[in-house]
Amino acid sequence: MILVPITYKGGVFRHDEILDLIEDVGGYIIQKHMIAQEVVLQALVPKDDIDTLKKVSRPLAGEVIPAPLVGTEIAVVSMSVEIHHLPHASCDIAEYLRTAGAKTNMVGLARGFGKRIGLLSDEERDIINEHDLAIYLFGNFETCIKEKMPTFRRGIKVPFIVCGGPSKEALKKIIDPPAAGYIGGMGRFMHRTKEPHEIAMLDEIVAEVSRIIDQKRAMIAKDPLSVTPARLMDIILENVPDIHEVTSPVPVVVQMDGLRVKLPYDPFAKEIKNIEVESGIRIVDICDIHPSRMRDYILLKVKPFSETGMLV
Amino acid sequence: MSTLEYFEVDSTEPVGGQLYRRIASTVITDHNLLKVLERLRIFIDPAIPIFIAVGVTRTVPRTITVSDLAGVTFDEQKITLSIADETYLANLLQFLWKEYGKDHVNQPDRFTIEVQISGDAAESGIEDLAVADPSEGLYKDLIYSMQVICPEGYKVKKQNFNNGRFWFVASENTLPEDVSSLVTEQFEIMGAAS
Incomplete structure (x- = not known):
């Protein structure tokens, strides 16, 4: 069954019918936002049932939009949390990626500024590595990006995209070994992105992120995961009642190859490890469970089929 | 930025310089300094690295x-x-x-x-x-806006405001004891352009 990432936008009225339909056809709701009278759902729906969903949502004035980044967690790395880098461009990019379905986290580095003095701490490195992809937001000068790049890529295992003021070609030229993706003309700026060419640039970022995510999906497909992270999310939501007490808007974050459960590690990890996914198969049999460096959350990474010999 | 008599952002990297021109223009507008500033010149060399801003204000309001x-x-x-x-x-x-x-x-x-x-x-x-004394607030506003325009890593700063002329120099490395030659050079370029 091929699951397609989509965003559903519609009114609150009878939206429970949409929720039921997605669950009935075997889809998963990754995020649900209720904004005033509007409901925004980010979901994974079986490819064959997209038309049914569109048909059912039509009388409710609902809209089904493909959202390529649903089910991914992306780190938007800002060089600092000073006025120089926030809210533009960091927030603009993070927010735009959310419209494409991604769960974005802003990682504001403590000492990221400066070409010689810029640093990446081990905690920051580990947090970035917990994501599916990282976007580095650098400044406007080639000299600085070139000099600070080795510091910022040390120990980073996830693919990363470099955003900077110089053109894409210039970035490609100065970064060696190459990064996963490049966005030129998007360095430091202090105004809101609202002009058409700036929006086009944000679209370009979404396209670049989608391209890399698709590559990663293709890699995963070669050695499939023992369980779909979205299914694992449903199992945890069903079996751990405390997760419903979490006030965070997304208590369980779906990643491409795992989950972030926003419960403290010590009291809950054991309970989660022993949950049965199917008869005789517990979560611990098909996942690596670690304490996350982000607060004291729990991080689950699903083992591939080649390691477990199981497809649940 | 039409109300400024002279406004120039110069850099050894032309692309970066253009982008910094936009940053400077946004910051000056946001901080309501358009009416106060008459001339402004910024020079950035990221290789050294150094950031020099020199400028002239309009008549400073009296007490x-x-x-x-x-x-x-x-x-x-x-x-x-x-x-x-x-x-x-x-x-x-x-x-x-x-x-x-x-x-x-x-x-x-x-x-x-x-x-x-x-x-x-x-x-x-x-x-x-x-x-x-409005000039006191003006001085603070001017220097603050220069700090915002300047790349964040440039933590070593020197500034001066005297008789309607001001300068701000910043770098990531230590600055020379006497920066007057750097500042004078920029004032001269600005003066020659008028």
């Missing part, structure tokens, strides 16, 4: 006195101030309390202040009492 913001009337030992501009009212009250004591300063309504004094009210010289 604000009581007569600038209030109508003053005298009645024997009583002074009545009718406030026309509330901007500096808090400062004014502070000065009056300090000068005449809280017991002698009364504010019956928002726009009226009454002061009881011991001698002849007309000879008190209250009209010329200095309430605020």
Whole structure:
């Protein structure tokens, strides 16, 4: 069954019918936002049932939009949390990626500024590595990006995209070994992105992120995961009642190859490890469970089929 | 940025320089400094690295006195101030309390202040009492905006504001003891362009 990432936008009225339909056809709701009278759902729906969903949502004035980044967690790395880098461009990019379905986290580095003095701490490195992809937001000068790049890529295992003021070609030229993706003309700026060419640039970022995510999906497909992270999310939501007490808007974050459960590690990890996914198969049999460096959350990474010999 | 007589951002990296021009323009507009600035030149060399901003302000506003913001009337030992501009009212009250004591300063309504004094009210010289010095705030605003424009890693800074001319130099490394030659060079380029 091929699951397609989509965003559903519609009114609150009878939206429970949409929720039921997605669950009935075997889809998963990754995020649900209720904004005033509007409901925004980010979901994974079986490819064959997209038309049914569109048909059912039509009388409710609902809209089904493909959202390529649903089910991914992306780190938007800002060089600092000073006025120089926030809210533009960091927030603009993070927010735009959310419209494409991604769960974005802003990682504001403590000492990221400066070409010689810029640093990446081990905690920051580990947090970035917990994501599916990282976007580095650098400044406007080639000299600085070139000099600070080795510091910022040390120990980073996830693919990363470099955003900077110089053109894409210039970035490609100065970064060696190459990064996963490049966005030129998007360095430091202090105004809101609202002009058409700036929006086009944000679209370009979404396209670049989608391209890399698709590559990663293709890699995963070669050695499939023992369980779909979205299914694992449903199992945890069903079996751990405390997760419903979490006030965070997304208590369980779906990643491409795992989950972030926003419960403290010590009291809950054991309970989660022993949950049965199917008869005789517990979560611990098909996942690596670690304490996350982000607060004291729990991080689950699903083992591939080649390691477990199981497809649940 | 049309109201600036001269505005130039120069850099050894032209692309970066253009982008910094946009940053400078946004920051100056956001901080409401367009009316104050007459000329501004910024030079950035990321290889050294150094950031130099030099500029000239328009006529610096003079010290604000009581007569600038209030109508003053005298009645024997009583002074009545009718406030026309509330901007500096808090400062004014502070000065009056300090000068005449809280017991002698009364504010019956928002726009009226009454002061009881011991001698002849007309000879008190209250009209010329200095309430605020706008140039002090202007200097802070100017230097703050230069810090915002300047790349964040440039933590070593030196600045000066004198007689309507100001400069701001920043770098990631230590700055030379005397930066006057760097600043003079930029002032000269700016002067030659006029």
